[in-house]
Amino acid sequence: MKGRxxxxxxxxxxxxxxxxxxxxxxxKKLLTTIxxxxxxxxxxxxxxxxWWMISTSLKTMAEVxxxxxxxxxxxxxxxxxxxxxxxxxxxxxxxxTVTITFLVVVGSVIVNSFIAYGFAKIPxxxxxxxxxxxxxxxxxxxxxxxxxxxxxxxxxxxxxxxYPLVIPSFFGSAFFIFLLRQFYMTIPNELIEAAKMxxxxxxxxxxxIGMPLTKPALATVAIFxxxxxxxxxxxxxxxxxxxxxxxxxxxxxxxxxxxxTQWNYLMAGSLLVLLPVIVLFFIFQKYFIQGINLQxxxx
Amino acid sequence: xxxxxxxxKQKEGLQGYIFILPWLVGFVVFTAGPLLxxxxxxxxxxxxxxxxDFVGLDNYKTLLTDDQLFWTSLYNTFYFxxxxxxxxxxxxxxxxxxxxxxxxxxxxxRTIYYLPAILSGVGVYLLWMQLLEPxxxxxxxxxxxxxxxxxxxxxDPNWTKPSLILMKLxxxxxSMLLYLASMQGVxxxxxxxxxxxxxSRWKQFIHITIPMITPVIFFDIVTSLIGGFQIFQEAYVMSxxxxxxxxxxxxxxxxxxxxxxxxxxxMGYAMAMSWILFIIVFIITIFNLKMxxxxxxxxxxxx
Numbered sequence: 001m002k003g004r005x006x007x008x009x010x011x012x013x014x015x016x017x018x019x020x021x022x023x024x025x026x027x028k029k030l031l032t033t034i035x036x037x038x039x040x041x042x043x044x045x046x047x048x049x050x051w052w053m054i055s056t057s058l059k060t061m062a063e064v065x066x067x068x069x070x071x072x073x074x075x076x077x078x079x080x081x082x083x084x085x086x087x088x089x090x091x092x093x094x095x096x097t098v099t100i101t102f103l104v105v106v107g108s109v110i111v112n113s114f115i116a117y118g119f120a121k122i123p124x125x126x127x128x129x130x131x132x133x134x135x136x137x138x139x140x141x142x143x144x145x146x147x148x149x150x151x152x153x154x155x156x157x158x159x160x161x162x163y164p165l166v167i168p169s170f171f172g173s174a175f176f177i178f179l180l181r182q183f184y185m186t187i188p189n190e191l192i193e194a195a196k197m198x199x200x201x202x203x204x205x206x207x208x209i210g211m212p213l214t215k216p217a218l219a220t221v222a223i224f225x226x227x228x229x230x231x232x233x234x235x236x237x238x239x240x241x242x243x244x245x246x247x248x249x250x251x252x253x254x255x256x257x258x259x260x261t262q263w264n265y266l267m268a269g270s271l272l273v274l275l276p277v278i279v280l281f282f283i284f285q286k287y288f289i290q291g292i293n294l295q296x297x298x299x
Numbered sequence: 300x301x302x303x304x305x306x307x308k309q310k311e312g313l314q315g316y317i318f319i320l321p322w323l324v325g326f327v328v329f330t331a332g333p334l335l336x337x338x339x340x341x342x343x344x345x346x347x348x349x350x351x352d353f354v355g356l357d358n359y360k361t362l363l364t365d366d367q368l369f370w371t372s373l374y375n376t377f378y379f380x381x382x383x384x385x386x387x388x389x390x391x392x393x394x395x396x397x398x399x400x401x402x403x404x405x406x407x408x409r410t411i412y413y414l415p416a417i418l419s420g421v422g423v424y425l426l427w428m429q430l431l432e433p434x435x436x437x438x439x440x441x442x443x444x445x446x447x448x449x450x451x452x453x454x455d456p457n458w459t460k461p462s463l464i465l466m467k468l469x470x471x472x473x474s475m476l477l478y479l480a481s482m483q484g485v486x487x488x489x490x491x492x493x494x495x496x497x498x499s500r501w502k503q504f505i506h507i508t509i510p511m512i513t514p515v516i517f518f519d520i521v522t523s524l525i526g527g528f529q530i531f532q533e534a535y536v537m538s539x540x541x542x543x544x545x546x547x548x549x550x551x552x553x554x555x556x557x558x559x560x561x562x563x564x565x566m567g568y569a570m571a572m573s574w575i576l577f578i579i580v581f582i583i584t585i586f587n588l589k590m591x592x593x594x595x596x597x598x599x600x601x602x
Contacts, residue, residue: 031500035402042394043411049469050414052437053426068443069435111321118318125312130319137330138522141529141580143553144573147560148333148340151347171325202314231420233532238561252421253536263429270422281417285410288417292476295518 057081057267064263077264084268088258092244093251100165100247101229107169108225109218112176117206119177120184121192131181138174142234150238164239165232169225176221182294183217184210220291223284227277248273341571346564358571369572371547372555375460379551380527383464388519390471392512395478396504409479416473424536427466428453438465453537456548463533463549474519481515482508513595521587528580529553552576 051071056064057080058073084090118124119131153164187210195205211218233249240246246254252273259265281288305313316323341358345351362369394412398405430437431452439449450458485508493503531553535541543550543558552572560569 032400032402035397035400036404039397039402039404039408042397043408046411046415046469046472048437048441049426049430052430056429065435067434069437069440115319115322118315122311122315122318123308124315127315130323133326134322137326139525139580139584140330140334141525141573141576143529143531143556144337144577145330145333147556147566147570147573148337149329150561151336151340151566152328152333154347168325168329170321171329172322177322202311202318206318227417227419233420233536237535249421252425256421256425256536263432263435266425267429270425273420274418274422277417278414281414282410288413289409289476289480293480295477 053267053271056263057265057271059264061262061264080264080268081272084265084272087265088251088255088269089243089246090248090251090269090272093246093248096245097230097247097249100162100232101226103162103166104169104229105222105225107166108173108176109222111170112172112180112221113211113214113218114206115172116177116180116184117202117210120181121187121189121205121210122202134174134177138178146234146238153239159239160242160245161239162245165229165235169229173225176225179291179294180214180217180221183214187213216287216290217294219284219287220294223280223287224291226280230277337570337573340567341574343567344565345567345570347566348564351567354567358568359575361568362571362575368547368550368555372543372550372552375548375550376528376530376552378460379463379530380524382460383467384520384523384527386464387467387471387474387523388516390468391474391478391519392509392516394471394475395482396508398475398479399482399508409476412472413476414472415470416476418470420532421536423466424533427462428537431462431465454545456546459538459545459548463530463537466533474523477515477519478512481512485511510596514597517587517591517595521584524583524587525580528576531557 055071055073058076058078059080060073060075060077063070063073119127119134149164153159156163158164191209192205195209200208231249232247233253236247236250237253240250243254252269255269256266259269340351342353342355343351344354344357398408398412402408431439433439433449433451433454436452438452442449452458452462489507489511490503493507498506530551534543534549534551534554535557538544538549538554541554541557543554553576556569556572556576559565559572
């Protein structure tokens, strides 16, 4: 960038204005400004729904129905949140959701790391074919296995338990195995070899070297699986019919039925359910970004 | 003295199998087994309780020749995929191109644009139902500022699918990050060389940036096609009681399959449906893989 020189032909015949824009430096400045304005306007557009959700959640019902609608509530009715929380068993839903999410995250982090280590660092026969098989399972539309899985789980009497939502995450997921394997590939093999020389087993190396060195990638898996479990609607919808077992997503769907068009309460409920995800996003942003970088093949 | 049972290499190999064992078991129990069962049951009138009689190709025959809703759901799904995939891909590439310039506040913008991508589930669907309310929602309010009287969105069968596509576009930041990461990986020296030759920024974008990110474009298109065909939750939550209305305009393939499998328990029929979708997705994916060498540029490969 430093080597960039004014590329304009030095002929002095060109008018001053034209010269101004043809000068690379000034053109660049102008482009950057336009770019910045476009991005700023775009981010307002992107953020406006979130603001609308907050604003609606604080309005009175009369204000929600008022025409034309306003972008700011006349009074901030924080008690809407209290009312919402009390209108449905949200405490119970939260405990249920936290339980499932916790188990899914623990399973995903440990098991996928274990499997990915095997695929990345241990030579064995048929490894490439098996890894191709892992990747190809990502192409299978979920419903093809969802229906027969339901048949299996209902025969095991697992309907109305958390088993169908939790147990599968202890058997690895193709996407996470892929992600973690990418990360393991960046760990030099010499490190593993040296430990092997000293008589360490792969299990020991995985626990003492692999796990600590892949911490950032494990954080990515933890966050992605947290989001997946927290936001899961299909699984609970299919397997949970008992209201005492409902998760926040199912609870919100039931709440929608109860509230019909009371958008202030509905938005308050939605915001409360989304809040943990938003907070985690702002705290652990770099791990989200890293997960994406792993996918795109840049470390 | 006694011959070792295993050589060191074999021992290590054994450890390898132990490491991948959880996946292997999961694959057999949760994927391969169910796939086999589903394939077999798709030729039966299975209904989850007792009945399971072989009916040959009847399910497939009925689907293709005698089930109007099957074709409706297929049409709705193709409509959604055909618009949402190109629009989100294009949107994500343009957005990441804007962010990839040396623009002040890039990290801040990146965060803002990515935020909607992590929001999902019922809360987001409820939000969009409110945003798209014809009278009191934000979208039509903003449209009215510029003199457009907005449509009835989720109440108008012609506008339900565009509503969902609009919602998808809001979370375009997810794949934007993917493109941005790959654009930042493009070697600076390529741009410097092009600049020496006097190539404009636009030319640099078309002739350097785009070819260098084609592997990611390819990955994004393949995965969003597979994902697009599986649209379900949005339609389930946003179409009233999950009926796919109004006038079946949100009856997507998976929603119809859901109703067959878990509401009327025509499991054999639903599984036949799932195999037809599988075949469609498979053909499209294979087509993509076959076409890839024509336009996807991999580094280290000379053309």
